[in-house]
Amino acid sequence: MTNENRKIAFICSKGSLDMAYPALVMGWAALGNGVDVTIFFTFWGLDMINKNRVDHLEIVPVANSSMKLSMMGIPAGNMGIPNWMGALPGMTAVATHLMHGKFKELQVPPVREYLQMLVDGGAKLYGCKMTVDMMGLTQDDFVEGVIDIVTASDFIDMTEGAQIIFI
């Protein structure tokens, strides 16, 4: 199977810790297989490349039906985390800490380091102009490796022939 001419583009629109990883993991796998990778960050996904935010991404245990009490170390089988419990002060920090622990156990790098690996491996990162303007950000707010802030139209042009994955 040849991947030499294959292109994949990811659109990252989420800024939570759990939703930062899909594009990083798949993008890294794609680079490893010789596939061209472009990542476009928009809306909350800009947190992934915002140098003041990237090390502080969180996972919020409220209204997340997939998070179970067992993940917090409470042996409650398949029982979810009640929203009232998730809303208690400190619960977001606890959930985030636990998820970081799981990543570390599996030797999955933190988001900042993972992004740098992708950039060094040849991935091209871009910020979305509309949301960058909306949030009052500039290129200086972003980590090194973000090539440019581009319009939606630019993104469509530069991803001709690519498989596009929206996250």
Next chain:
Amino acid sequence: MNTKTLAGITIDVNDEGFLMDADVWNPALALAIAQEEGIAELTPAHWQVIDFCRHHATANGAAPTLKAIMDGAGITTKELFALFPKGPAKKVAKISGLGKPEGCV
């Protein structure tokens, strides 16, 4: 499975081109596979990676992931992608005579 002759020996490779029997591997075969993959010569830096991969596979039963190679062989992402351009994960494993790396990172 396919059979082909490289570096004077007959080898079996699977549908993705990975060597079926790691025991038939030798350095001359590694060079021949590398050339098939578009890498003209294997420098000491290439060998540092290949040797690490073979040791890792002997110890762990599987080809290492890229992150494991970077941490274990002490090379950076940029160096790894420069040594084995356009798809280092598969290229390194093929040249090292191992199967497809198991793991996502």
